[in-house]
Amino acid sequence: MLDTPHKSKSYADGKILQEITGGIGVITFNNPDKRNAMSLAMWEGLGLALTELRDDPDVRVVILTGAGDKAFVSGADISQFEKERHNAQASEEYSRRSAAQRALLADYPKPTIACIRGFCLGGGMLVAMLADIRIAADDSQFGIPAAKLGIAYGYDGLKHLVSLVGPSWARLLMYTGMRIDASEALRIGLVERVLPDGELWNATMEIARAISHNAPLAIKAAKITIAQVLKDSGDRDMAAIKDIGIACMDSEDFREGRRAFMEKRKPQFQGR
Template structure:
């Protein structure tokens, strides 16, 4: 990762979740390298705190999720906690409840989220990555959900996201075998969006994030809301929400600024209002 000026560096979960803001881009880093950034319950809670702060920071327009080091994005759940926290159905349900709020927060996050992935992205790491809006990966990354090798039932939300990205047949192959696939295969089947040489990953991620940050926040929010509704069954779509954000865009100062900037042949200065 490049050494760039940052403000408001913070840590959560005893330093295993790091948060910073750079040029209007919030960065959340999974920082558990001894366990290849495996997720513990404390890390889920810390992730939630970091995401809420970035959500409520008006200067932050886009969030990047990344992992410390070059070995892993998130290698999965911390299996060393399973005997204590997930040893049977009742305990597993309680475990799921404790991370449910953070998963719901990420699933419904109002700002664009980019997962910048190098190394292992497995199990629970796949769950996190699939909830992001965009997945940009290094050519040395690997993906898989080893639930069948551990006797775990992967949750509904995770499988719903997997099927929406790769379709039911590839979801079955991945889930039934627990196989790992490389970055090229992941891109080919639609699991990830862009694959880059490892040395170029962070610069490319930041370039996309800065581009998003420079665009009109309401227009991006409209796209995010509408795409989410498109993915729902027709009977469950909230067309009023789509109409409301569309109206907000067309009545916004940013829409007027966009028109002025186009006519004046200059870069627009969007405020999100």
């Protein structure tokens, strides 16, 4: 796999950028003048970018990142609130129009990594929490200021927050609207790794490359099984776990993995 960009596109009037580098898809929130605040058009552009990368067989993993050095995503674009979220009915319509994109990221079949520098607030926290893995710069800041704006943070966001940091920290963050720094975020389990800003991108790419070189079906099996583990026992799809396990054991990749081990070489996995 080459590490040079070979496909690039933009959506939402250039505020969502997409490129593919050696089997790694990168989606950039490109609204730096507003600290990458998310508009409804950006949510819809995110959905288009995610769908294209999902359907590209050459893409093994997707990184989400923010343009510039000030923010990953600083939240929703509050300048749109007066027009699009001024009351309960308008807010419901806004949520309905962005729900498909949130669900797409939540149930994404390929591994996703949030590469976070600067502000990761509100809706940005939701995007980061929907990713599989969060890697942050040591100067990043996290928070959900919903209580300071008088809005209710949705069920999906709070479900993910509680699953990552537990109910007590979720309450503290939500009740106060406080911001925490990267070291605190690491300590409570909100992010998985914290690195100096200058090392963040290379470290993120290193993890993405490691994932992209592993067997896609085995990674899919882990992703499916972990998602089922997090559900209540009565809601788990054990058949899906069994099916992906069988697919792995019957795959050409499993045979290639065995051969590569015996031949003391790196395996070349094809995802089938």
